[in-house]
Amino acid sequence: MVNYHTLTQAEAVKFARGIKDVFPEDAQLDSRELGDGNLNHVFHIFDQASGQSIILKQSLPYLKMVGQSVPLTLDRVRIECEALRIHGDLCPDQTPKLYAYEPDFALIAMEDLSDYTVLRRGLIERERYPLFAEHIGSFLARTMFFTSDLAMDQQEKKLRVKSFMNPELCNITEDLILYAPFTKSRMNIFEPQIRDAVEQIWKEEELHLEVALLREKYLTNAQALLHGDLHTDNIFIKPDSIKIIDREFAFYGPIGFDIGTVIANLLLNFSGQEGWSTDAEKRAEYRRYLLDTINDLWTHFEFEFRELWNDYASARLVNTRGYQESYMARLLQDTIGFAGVIMLCRVYGFIHVLDIDDIKDAEARERAQRTALEIGVALIKRNRSAHSIKEVLDIALKAAI
Amino acid sequence: MVNYHTLTQAEAVKFARGIKDVFPEDAQLDSRELGDGNLNHVFHIFDQASGQSIILKQSLPYLKMVGQSVPLTLDRVRIECEALRIHGDLCPDQTPKLYAYEPDFALIAMEDLSDYTVLRRGLIERERYPLFAEHIGSFLARTMFFTSDLAMDQQEKKLRVKSFMNPELCNITEDLILYAPFTKSRMNIFEPQIRDAVEQIWKEEELHLEVALLREKYLTNAQALLHGDLHTDNIFIKPDSIKIIDREFAFYGPIGFDIGTVIANLLLNFSGQEGWSTDAEKRAEYRRYLLDTINDLWTHFEFEFRELWNDYASARLVNTRGYQESYMARLLQDTIGFAGVIMLCRVYGFIHVLDIDDIKDAEARERAQRTALEIGVALIKRNRSAHSIKEVLDIALKAAI
Numbered sequence: 001m002v003n004y005h006t007l008t009q010a011e012a013v014k015f016a017r018g019i020k021d022v023f024p025e026d027a028q029l030d031s032r033e034l035g036d037g038n039l040n041h042v043f044h045i046f047d048q049a050s051g052q053s054i055i056l057k058q059s060l061p062y063l064k065m066v067g068q069s070v071p072l073t074l075d076r077v078r079i080e081c082e083a084l085r086i087h088g089d090l091c092p093d094q095t096p097k098l099y100a101y102e103p104d105f106a107l108i109a110m111e112d113l114s115d116y117t118v119l120r121r122g123l124i125e126r127e128r129y130p131l132f133a134e135h136i137g138s139f140l141a142r143t144m145f146f147t148s149d150l151a152m153d154q155q156e157k158k159l160r161v162k163s164f165m166n167p168e169l170c171n172i173t174e175d176l177i178l179y180a181p182f183t184k185s186r187m188n189i190f191e192p193q194i195r196d197a198v199e200q201i202w203k204e205e206e207l208h209l210e211v212a213l214l215r216e217k218y219l220t221n222a223q224a225l226l227h228g229d230l231h232t233d234n235i236f237i238k239p240d241s242i243k244i245i246d247r248e249f250a251f252y253g254p255i256g257f258d259i260g261t262v263i264a265n266l267l268l269n270f271s272g273q274e275g276w277s278t279d280a281e282k283r284a285e286y287r288r289y290l291l292d293t294i295n296d297l298w299t300h301f302e303f304e305f306r307e308l309w310n311d312y313a314s315a316r317l318v319n320t321r322g323y324q325e326s327y328m329a330r331l332l333q334d335t336i337g338f339a340g341v342i343m344l345c346r347v348y349g350f351i352h353v354l355d356i357d358d359i360k361d362a363e364a365r366e367r368a369q370r371t372a373l374e375i376g377v378a379l380i381k382r383n384r385s386a387h388s389i390k391e392v393l394d395i396a397l398k399a400a401i
Numbered sequence: 402m403v404n405y406h407t408l409t410q411a412e413a414v415k416f417a418r419g420i421k422d423v424f425p426e427d428a429q430l431d432s433r434e435l436g437d438g439n440l441n442h443v444f445h446i447f448d449q450a451s452g453q454s455i456i457l458k459q460s461l462p463y464l465k466m467v468g469q470s471v472p473l474t475l476d477r478v479r480i481e482c483e484a485l486r487i488h489g490d491l492c493p494d495q496t497p498k499l500y501a502y503e504p505d506f507a508l509i510a511m512e513d514l515s516d517y518t519v520l521r522r523g524l525i526e527r528e529r530y531p532l533f534a535e536h537i538g539s540f541l542a543r544t545m546f547f548t549s550d551l552a553m554d555q556q557e558k559k560l561r562v563k564s565f566m567n568p569e570l571c572n573i574t575e576d577l578i579l580y581a582p583f584t585k586s587r588m589n590i591f592e593p594q595i596r597d598a599v600e601q602i603w604k605e606e607e608l609h610l611e612v613a614l615l616r617e618k619y620l621t622n623a624q625a626l627l628h629g630d631l632h633t634d635n636i637f638i639k640p641d642s643i644k645i646i647d648r649e650f651a652f653y654g655p656i657g658f659d660i661g662t663v664i665a666n667l668l669l670n671f672s673g674q675e676g677w678s679t680d681a682e683k684r685a686e687y688r689r690y691l692l693d694t695i696n697d698l699w700t701h702f703e704f705e706f707r708e709l710w711n712d713y714a715s716a717r718l719v720n721t722r723g724y725q726e727s728y729m730a731r732l733l734q735d736t737i738g739f740a741g742v743i744m745l746c747r748v749y750g751f752i753h754v755l756d757i758d759d760i761k762d763a764e765a766r767e768r769a770q771r772t773a774l775e776i777g778v779a780l781i782k783r784n785r786s787a788h789s790i791k792e793v794l795d796i797a798l799k800a801a802i
Contacts, residue, residue: 149620155568162566167556205722212724219550220623321606323613
């Protein structure tokens with residue numbers, strides 16, 4: 001990486017021009033910078049004449065956090081790129097096209113998704129996406145199944161686990177999601193009105209045991225290649241399609257973590273509905289839509305994962321009676337546990353969600369926060385005894401009364 | 402590895418002479434070759450005058466199996482050497498001294514253990530080792546605890562998991578121990594008189610589910626740095642000391658696998674007592690000694706592991722009520738499950754044990770085999786519901802009646 005420096009817009013354009021088969025040879029390329037530059041510089045590069053455009057993402061060797069710059073490995077770009085390739089092979093419909101990768105500059109050129117909406121934004125605006133559950137369920141089923149020991153040669157899988165060792169980025173999740181929220185830590189940021197609820201969580205021993213067990217799974221259980229950060233800002237959507245972005249947290253971990261991240265973010269929006277409509281009926285209707293989506297997402301995931309298992313797993317795995325049942329039951333339990341943990345950290349941990357934080361009315365915002373905390377705590381407590389996704393819906397409905 | 406070739410004795414002596422601070426400068430070194438050369442060439446190099454001696458072990462790039470040579474990675478020497486260093490730091494008393502490592506020749510020079518007995522041989526001769534349980538329990542507790550997430554920095558541990566990825570050797574265990582014995586495979590070798598018992602195992606669905614779950618743990622659960630092949634041929638012993646050899650199977654896996662391997666081998670000897678004494682009282686007495694050893698081994702392991710946890714784990718782990726209980730309970734269950742699987746494969750799988758195979762009398766040998774199979778099956782069936790090491794002793798006693 002001797003040549004690494006942050007690119008100017010001119011250099012970004014020059015690099016884009018060098019990529020084969022994207023822009024016409026005589027294209028007049030324009031560019032603009034997107035994003036906040038905390039982790040990456042993102043350039044949107046386009047040719048007005050042909051309508052062609054791409055995204056150039058250059059990763060920075062640091063992370064801006066709490067006003068400080070913390071060094072952060074650029075190996076995450078290699079990881080993102082390898083995960084993009086694997087997901088592109090398994091789920092081309094849900095994966096942005098990768099045009100180029102330049103390791104020396106920690107640079108990835110990929111498909112421009114300007115015609116998509118960020119899912120979190122869509123949900124805040126109470127859009128409905130009838131195909132989302134099926135699309136994300138399928139993405140999760142295929143990427144998880146085909147990267148796990150259920151489908152892979154044992155040796156190839158181990159080499160892949162090795163290549164996706166991602167200690168620095170996993171460490172962020174381990175500390176910010178699976179540790180800090182359960183202790184009095186300066187990494188927790190919350191408004192004084194919910195202090196009582198947060199302090200209650202710091203005290204609840206039953207909860208801490210469950211979190212310790214979930215954290216242990218996150219640290220030790222190399223089940224499948226995860227996205228690692230599958231919240232609703234990393235899902236781009238339009239009515240007939242989703243695209244999953246930002247794979248720099250990818251690593252081999254417990255499958256339930258990714259599914260749980262999606263569900264947690266849907267439930268955070270569910271909680272946030274408190275502030276987005278004063279019309280109780282409309283609110284209830286959209287909440288019903290969100291719960292249906294969670295139910296359909298899990299149902300579709302489970303159906304497709306089992307189908308893949310029956311079609312592609314070795315005869316030994318297919319024929320071991322009870323093993324698939326046990327595997328799926330444990331996936332659901334992990335999903336519910338991780339969903340709960342992720343909800344909590346997004347309410348009072350280090351990184352919040354706009355679904356709740358952007359609620360203007362302080363009382364409504366507090367109600368939304370408390371609803372999310374109630375759901376999160378209940379999911380964590382339930383995780384190891386859960387048997388059905390319906391339990392998640394019941395927990396959410398009960399908290400929203 | 403451009404220079405790699407199998408060393409002649411003269412070259413081995415020359416290499417030994419080059420190692421600092423082992424032999425006097427003017428030593429007259431002699432050498433002899435030990436072992437069968439299926440996997441490694443082993444030279445014993447000694448100086449009659451000073452009494453100094455070492456072992457030189459050169460690994461071969463293949464494994465002789467079923468009359469064929471199968472290529473086998475020489476990276477296993479690096480792994481053995483790194484594991485030797487880590488274990489040497491943690492448990493110098495139980496780890497042979499490492500004098501030199503020459504990667505180009507896949508060569509390790511280490512402490513000569515000629516004054517020790519191979520534990521399996523000792524047990525077959527009905528020796529008693531009153532300190533063994535404490536020594537091995539301590540070795541297991543220290544090496545497991547200090548290489549796990551309980552003691553290590555999260556990031557360092559992940560780098561270590563990466564460096565101990567050992568796909569080729571793990572594959573041998575996965576196939577020969579955790580797969581073949583549960584299916585009609587040419588890798589199973591057994592005498593016709595126990596065919597009915599073996600076929601019964603191939604049919605038992607309850608058993609296959611348990612084995613699938615144990616295999617999943619072996620494949621995915623990077624809990625601590627295991628020895629990976631801790632049977633009683635790899636434990637050298639004298640009354641006041643043990644030394645653990647042969648770490649080429651080392652990898653990050655479930656702790657219970659190593660403990661289970663030791664216990665399985667003690668129980669194989671327990672089963673084999675059928676053939677080693679016609680005196681029922683003597684047999685029962687030695688069996689009692691073996692069961693006491695298993696009980697003491699687990700008790701000592703658990704005591705020391707908990708003590709290390711309380712002294713060295715982060716405050717979060719120490720203070721999470723119930724977590725240590727849960728962790729230890731799961732370790733015991735894994736131990737019991739893996740012990741059962743290992744017993745079965747050593748009776749009718751690809752690699753047997755002399756404790757049983759060397760019994761001359763065919764009827765006694767069959768009784769020993771059936772006893773071992775009965776114990777193994779019962780341990781596997783019990784594993785997930787076990788709560789005490791006493792259950793192992795009861796299962797063994799019942800099978801030996």
